[in-house]
Amino acid sequence: xxxxxxxxxxxxxxxxxxxxxxxxxxxxxxxxxxxxxxxxxxxxxxxxxxxxxxxxxxxxxxxxxxxxxxxxxxxxxxxxxxxxxxxxxxxxxxxxxxxxxxxxxxxxxxxxxxxxxxxxxxxxxxxxxxxxxxxxxxxxxxxxxxxxxxxxxxxxxxxxxxxxxxxxxxxxxxxxxxxxxxxxxxxxxxxxxxxxxxxxxxxxxxxxxxxxxxxxxxxxxxxxxxxxxxxxxxxxxxxxxxxxxxxxxxxxxxxxxxxxxxxxxxxxxxxxxxxxxxxxxxxxxxxxxxxxxxxxxxxxxxxxxxxxxxxxxxxxxxxxxxxxxxxxxxxxxxxxxxxxxxxxxxxxxxxxxxxxxxxxxxxxxxxxxxxxxxxxxxxxxxxxxxxxxxxxxxxxxxxxxxxxxxxxxxxxxxxxxxxxxxxx
Numbered sequence: 285x286x287x288x289x290x291x292x293x294x295x296x297x298x299x300x301x302x303x304x305x306x307x308x309x310x311x312x313x314x315x316x317x318x319x320x321x322x323x324x325x326x327x328x329x330x331x332x333x334x335x336x337x338x339x340x341x342x343x344x345x346x347x348x349x350x351x352x353x354x355x356x357x358x359x360x361x362x363x364x365x366x367x368x369x370x371x372x373x374x375x376x377x378x379x380x381x382x383x384x385x386x387x388x389x390x391x392x393x394x395x396x397x398x399x400x401x402x403x404x405x406x407x408x409x410x411x412x413x414x415x416x417x418x419x420x421x422x423x424x425x426x427x428x429x430x431x432x433x434x435x436x437x438x439x440x441x442x443x444x445x446x447x448x449x450x451x452x453x454x455x456x457x458x459x460x461x462x463x464x465x466x467x468x469x470x471x472x473x474x475x476x477x478x479x480x481x482x483x484x485x486x487x488x489x490x491x492x493x494x495x496x497x498x499x500x501x502x503x504x505x506x507x508x509x510x511x512x513x514x515x516x517x518x519x520x521x522x523x524x525x526x527x528x529x530x531x532x533x534x535x536x537x538x539x540x541x542x543x544x545x546x547x548x549x550x551x552x553x554x555x556x557x558x559x560x561x562x563x564x565x566x567x568x569x570x571x572x573x574x575x576x577x578x579x580x581x582x583x584x585x586x587x588x589x590x591x592x593x594x595x596x597x598x599x600x601x602x603x604x605x606x607x608x609x610x611x612x613x614x615x616x617x618x619x620x621x622x623x624x625x626x627x628x629x630x631x632x633x634x635x636x637x638x639x640x641x642x643x644x645x646x647x648x649x650x651x652x653x654x655x656x657x658x659x660x661x662x663x664x665x666x667x668x669x670x671x672x673x674x675x676x677x678x679x680x681x682x683x684x685x686x687x688x689x690x691x692x693x694x695x696x697x698x699x700x701x702x703x704x705x706x707x708x
Contacts, residue, residue, distance in 0.1 A: 303356050306478045307529060309349035311356065313583065316511065316590055318342040321628050322653035323359075324515040324621035329650055337653045342625070344514050344521070351579050352526035353502050355519050358476045378683045380411060382546055383469075386496075387415040390465065394494055396421070400464035403456075403488065405448045406471035410436030417441060424461065426452065431646070449477065453484035462490050468497040470547070473520045478530065486534040494562075495536070495555040497527075503575060504549025506582050508703040511593045511629070512622035513548070522551065524568070524575050531555050540565040548679040548702075597630035599705040604636040604674075612671040614699075616640035617684050619647050619659045623676040626701065628654040637674065641665070665692035678702045 320339035407425030425443035
């Protein structure tokens with residue numbers, strides 16, 4: 285079954301205008317162009333259902349000079365991060381376990397002492413810094429969205445409610461902040477002015493400071509059809525090479541990198557001052573060599589990537605249409621940003637997927653933008669019978685399927701659509 289015309293993915297043969305990467309090179313190569321889509325986390329309130337969703341171009345290009353993939357057209361940061369921001373990191377138990385394990389490992393690796401200050405950029409609701417604080421470390425969060433920052437402050441996590449950049453870094457430095465560790469988890473993809481953001485990190489980077497940054501890896505995204513991770517809040521999609529060049533432009537250098545399973549495949553990057561003594565790891569050298577070979581293949585296979593995306597969308601629609609025709613009740617579990625991209629690109633309508641549930645109370649009683657599917661509490665699973673649960677945050681498939689079985693005694697089937705349709 286074909287998706288509606290607005291959901292078709294059409295390769296572009298030419299670019300309408302020349303854009304520029306933050307490295308200074310021209311952007312000439314399209315990865316995929318989805319046309320105009322709503323902002324993923326702009327969940328619709330019931331009283332606003334009569335208002336049309338604001339839609340913006342979702343066009344991803346890649347820099348052939350530094351290999352950084354990115355939005356061709358960027359919205360200002362406050363279009364996403366504001367007092368009504370609905371993403372709270374602490375709602376995922378697997379993510380919290382990942383962060384707690386990181387805290388223990390990085391303390392040992394860097395031989396951190398409780399007198400060392402830990403600074404986190406985009407500290408959200410204190411999901412990570414709470415583990416450092418519990419071990420006696422001095423912590424400082426920076427978070428622009430008041431909704432989640434207030435939750436961190438309530439946990440006793442000192443938090444500056446502001447966007448991070450060179451100006452804020454100068455103020456922190458003037459106040460005597462010299463962190464031993466700077467953490468930037470899933471944030472360097474979310475900043476429209478990448479050079480100013482990185483200049484801010486460099487400002488706070490002392491001779492002994494280490495930066496660790498986690499970010500979704502473009503290679504996984506490309507190889508595993510993770511097109512739903514393209515959305516307006518994600519301005520950039522990283523390769524190791526792109527991060528390497530970015531750090532070098534600001535007097536820093538990568539000295540290690542590791543692959544992580546989080547978010548469907550992420551990178552953890554380790555950076556220091558350019559003159560710091562950290563040795564370049566063999567792991568980073570090997571990953572860079574492998575990635576350079578991959579990028580050659582990827583650039584030659586962009587049209588095939590678009591075909592694979594379309595196949596995921598077609599399979600999704602075929603599945604939901606067949607379920608409706610046979611009378612099977614399907615419930616969508618999870619309302620992450622990626623669900624907005626996937627369901628809108630595929631052209632899903634509420635008659636095919638009538639309800640989505642999410643554990644985050646701030647998302648409940650709202651509607652997914654574009655497709656206008658209502659979001660409710662998962663407690664409906666205890667009250668009504670569903671045949672299938674479609675797990676929309678496919679990266680949390682094990683966590684969600686276990687929860688449905690154990691808490692709600694769900695006995696039906698689960699389905700995920702990325703990287704390909706799978707019923708289990």
